[in-house]
Amino acid sequence: MQPHSVYLHIPFCRHRCGYCDFNTYAGLDDLIPAYVQALCHEIRYLAENCGRKPPIHTIFLGGGTPSILPAGEIEKIINQLYQDFNILEGIEITMEANPGRLTYDYLKSLYELGINRISLGMQSANPGELLLLERQHEFHQIANAVSLVRKAGFKNYNLDLIFGIPYQTLESWQLSLELGLSLGPDHLSLYSLTIEPGTPLENWVTRGLLSEPDQDLSAEMYEWASEFLNERGFEQYEISNWARRDEVNGLLTCQHNLQYWRNFPYFGLGAGAHGYADGKRTANVRSPRVYTQKLLTWDEKDNQNNLSFPKTPATASVVTIDRSEEIKETMMMGLRLTEEGISQKEFQARFGTTLEDVFDTQIDDLIEVGLLEWDRMTNDHLRLTPRGRLLGNQVFLRFI
């Protein structure tokens, strides 16, 4: 069995930010102990249905705000994973954390539990922009969190930043990124703000209370960031992600996200989590209460035959991915990798055919208009050109 990844969804936040459409809830903290118990049950059911301890090489605790969970609850989850899964040596375990409330003792406990990568949602250094996003921290708290992260022993941490915020200027974006970089991160994820349907932000824009992000300005911000980070020694490896090169460990990419972009298997556990294993895409029930109830009241004896791998009692849907769908998904996700792209050799080994045999006209057309290229060193990797990175969605659409 090839190494799998595990995503664990923690759907709790202190406050629901106006731009966020994630499956997360404020004011549900009472549910946390039962939810963690349910998550541990889901881990066990999944491993039992697999018939063996699945080999795991990355784990990601995301949300929501996983750092809302007390260290003791995180410990229960990690212990359960070690008990039921085959945790491979050198595993990457990432946890997202809210920079406003971290303490040294808490971070030290996480580090001792084996969590070795922290992802902090900085978003911006500008107080007005943070206010507009309804984020409940200020830049000095990010700086403080970073020093605690390092002091607790973490060698690898990420900062998330957002650009294209309404009223954000190029100068203010430049300052945020410069200040973020001054904290010495190992990895940066830069996202363009999208107005998600059903969010308060969308409501404000629709009612004319807020102007929509300027797309041209967003593109300018992105291009400036790419050049700036390149000059500062960061290497871009995905449309929205950059990493520092370490003398010992090489490029400090996020191994967990690489699993998604390479279209390799992962288990999605927790309320609303999505997974991809054994050629099937799964989605769990979204409501944390329903999720918890389903797992804690599941009667194993009565339901012995109802859970074919990779289903768990919380699975709401399963879609089988056939070969042609897998090829399309592999293209859509792999082309996000700006250096690696899609390797002809690996594609052939996986699907028994060449890229040109499947996508002859698409590849030729996109190369001709300057959005795709073969890498010059090996001529093996098909990838986006710098212009293609800006127009990624147009490229991906050609492979659907």
Ligand code: SF4
């Ligand atoms: S803290 Fe993050 S996950 Fe929670 S509501 Fe805000 S943006 Fe969404």
